[in-house]
Structure formats: structure tokens, C-alpha cells
Amino acid sequence: MDIQKEIEKLEKIYLEKSNKILTMYLNTDRSDPDQQGGEWKIHLKNGLRNFESYLNEVDNEEEKRNYSIVRKKIERYMKENEQSLARSVIIFATADQSVWFAEKFQMPVQTEFEWKEVANTSQLRELHQTFPKTGVILTQKEQVKVLDAELGSLKQSHHFQLDLDTEDWREYLGPHESRATVGSGGKSTQQEKFRERFEANRYRWYKSLASTLDRLAKHAGWQNIYVVGDKEETNDLLNHMNKAITDVIHKNMLNHKEKQVLHEVVL
Missing domain, CATH: 3.30.420 (Nucleotidyltransferase; domain 5)
Known part of the structure; x- marks a missing residue:
């Protein structure tokens, strides 16, 4: 995989209406003192739940369905890869599968979640410039x-x-x-x-x-x-x-x- 090309591809995408991109940076570093008990599972659960709570207050059933699809894909990916995690996981995903980037990395990231029209590539770009x-x-x-x-x-x-x-x-x-x-x-x-x-x-x-x-x-x-x-x-x-x-x-x-x-x- 050419990470630079993936970043450029992601940065060209702008979605409208109900089909948004979920950006997830998740710290899964077991050497981190704050991760000794697998706290990433709590951060994942809370991060995904926060958007669900927000969408429950929005009158847009299509967006809710889209978010539900993306959330299930991410939860399934994390469950399937739980035993092979490194220091971080970065995911960009849409409900229509036009965007699906899911990778495990050896460098830590700051846990962050976004549900927007564009992908937030800032941390991935910074990692690529450093390594x-x-x-x-x-x-x-x-x-x-x-x-x-x-x-x-x-x-x-x-x-x-x-x-x-x-x-x-x-x-x-x-x-x-x-x-x-x-x-x-x-x-x-x-x-x-x-x-x-x-x-x-x-x-x-x-x-x-x-x-x-x-x-x-x-x-x-x-x-x-x-x-x-x-x-x-x-x-x-x-x-x-x-x-x-x-x-x-x-x-x-x-x-x-x-x-x-x-x-x-x-x-």
C-alpha cells in the first residue's frame, strides 16, 4: 500500500447530505501506562456511542442508518483483529463502502473520532512524514x-x-x-x-x-x-x-x- 497515495485519495473526497466519513484514530499501545487494562475497548465504545447519541437528536433517518452500518463494520474489524493489534488503529469508513481504510500501525496516535463530510487525515499525514x-x-x-x-x-x-x-x-x-x-x-x-x-x-x-x-x-x-x-x-x-x-x-x-x-x- 502506498500511504501517500491513500492520503491524497482521502483528501479529495467530499461527501454531502447523509453519507459521511467516519475517521477513527485509536490508541491500542499496550506499553502505554494508560492502556494496561485494554482501555482502548472503552475508548472505542464511548467514541462510537457519542455519535449515536448525537444522531438520535437529529431528524435524519438515512444518516442514522449509514452511521449504524459504519459502526458495525468497525466493531467487527476490531473484534477480528483484537489479537494482532499493534500500537494504533486508523480507520476511514463510509456506509456505501466507497471509503474503507483500516490499518494497524506500530506508532501510537491520539485517540480521536469524527463523523464529517471529509476525512481527517492530519494524524496519518504527520505519521507518514515522521516515518x-x-x-x-x-x-x-x-x-x-x-x-x-x-x-x-x-x-x-x-x-x-x-x-x-x-x-x-x-x-x-x-x-x-x-x-x-x-x-x-x-x-x-x-x-x-x-x-x-x-x-x-x-x-x-x-x-x-x-x-x-x-x-x-x-x-x-x-x-x-x-x-x-x-x-x-x-x-x-x-x-x-x-x-x-x-x-x-x-x-x-x-x-x-x-x-x-x-x-x-x-x-
């Missing part, structure tokens, strides 16, 4: 993992592994269980030979991968790029990538869980 399309490049010897993220959430991962026989980088899309490196097992002489060969060719090998990473960054539209790994390996990429690097972190995180990496590096 734009981002690439995280993780290096570890002959393995490189690339995380493609937006708004703190993983969109796709790429795994590159150097074939030591052909000296070509092979790409694996999606989950890929990397094999053990030559230097991580076997006899000490094999480990030493691997280290010597890797150090002798590291600069050239990483140079050959840099152009691939530049193309990936351009295609994904990354506005921020983080390179994470040992100093020598990250320096090799910095010297050969044309794309500007936002930050370099000298830490081995290639085998960490992807959510953990994004939390430590991006958020």
Missing part, C-alpha cells in the same frame, strides 16, 4: 538482508547471499533461512581460510552489491536508508552506494527478528 518509506540494510559477512518498511511496518524483505563458488549474489524474496557461513563451523583451518578470503575480497564483493541496493532503493522510493552491521562492511557499502544514507549502526542484527530491528533502528 516515511524506509530501507534497512543489514550486513553480516556474505549475507545481506534488506527490510522495506513504511510507517514503521515491514512491507517486504529481501535476502542476498554470496555464492562463494561463483562470487555472485543470489537474492531470495520473502522469508529465507540463511545457511551457516563457511566460517561458523568446521575446523579452525577452514574458518581461518574463510576469514582470509572474505577480508581479501570483501571490498570487491560489497561493491558489486551496491548498485543492486541503489536500484532497490530507487524502486521502493526510500526516503530514509539505514545501514546496520560491522564497521568494515558498512563502510564498503557507504563508499559504493549512490543513495544518501540516513544513519549507520555498527551492530550485528541480521539474525534478529524483523520487528525488533525496525523497533530499534527506525522507531
Whole structure:
């Protein structure tokens, strides 16, 4: 999903008469001291009930029906996704289904509800400006993992592994269980030979991968790029990538869980 395009699409919509847009920003962050007991359920219930109370005083049966349809859709979505919530939920919805945007995010929001002719995209736009399309490049010897993220959430991962026989980088899309490196097992002489060969060719090998990473960054539209790994390996990429690097972190995180990496590096 291209969040920027979704925001632009939402901001062009203006509804009239009884068909309005419900905007919902709901804080579901379990790490928030005010959310330890699942208080988001109370905030959701109260937020939706407030509009119902208001509409009961309005002589517009069609608008009441429309709101009832939207409310049931939101309640059903929250119930179905209760076990997989992150730190926030953002929803834009209409009764006629011309608008339905429902996403869980890793960043907290200020709980807010609106029932108007237009969508209130202010918080979503602010989140997108703070956490734009981002690439995280993780290096570890002959393995490189690339995380493609937006708004703190993983969109796709790429795994590159150097074939030591052909000296070509092979790409694996999606989950890929990397094999053990030559230097991580076997006899000490094999480990030493691997280290010597890797150090002798590291600069050239990483140079050959840099152009691939530049193309990936351009295609994904990354506005921020983080390179994470040992100093020598990250320096090799910095010297050969044309794309500007936002930050370099000298830490081995290639085998960490992807959510953990994004939390430590991006958020």
C-alpha cells in the first residue's frame, strides 16, 4: 500500500447530505501506562456511542442508518483483529463502502473520532512524514538482508547471499533461512581460510552489491536508508552506494527478528 497515495485519495473526497466519513484514530499501545487494562475497548465504545447519541437528536433517518452500518463494520474489524493489534488503529469508513481504510500501525496516535463530510487525515499525514518509506540494510559477512518498511511496518524483505563458488549474489524474496557461513563451523583451518578470503575480497564483493541496493532503493522510493552491521562492511557499502544514507549502526542484527530491528533502528 502506498500511504501517500491513500492520503491524497482521502483528501479529495467530499461527501454531502447523509453519507459521511467516519475517521477513527485509536490508541491500542499496550506499553502505554494508560492502556494496561485494554482501555482502548472503552475508548472505542464511548467514541462510537457519542455519535449515536448525537444522531438520535437529529431528524435524519438515512444518516442514522449509514452511521449504524459504519459502526458495525468497525466493531467487527476490531473484534477480528483484537489479537494482532499493534500500537494504533486508523480507520476511514463510509456506509456505501466507497471509503474503507483500516490499518494497524506500530506508532501510537491520539485517540480521536469524527463523523464529517471529509476525512481527517492530519494524524496519518504527520505519521507518514515522521516515518516515511524506509530501507534497512543489514550486513553480516556474505549475507545481506534488506527490510522495506513504511510507517514503521515491514512491507517486504529481501535476502542476498554470496555464492562463494561463483562470487555472485543470489537474492531470495520473502522469508529465507540463511545457511551457516563457511566460517561458523568446521575446523579452525577452514574458518581461518574463510576469514582470509572474505577480508581479501570483501571490498570487491560489497561493491558489486551496491548498485543492486541503489536500484532497490530507487524502486521502493526510500526516503530514509539505514545501514546496520560491522564497521568494515558498512563502510564498503557507504563508499559504493549512490543513495544518501540516513544513519549507520555498527551492530550485528541480521539474525534478529524483523520487528525488533525496525523497533530499534527506525522507531
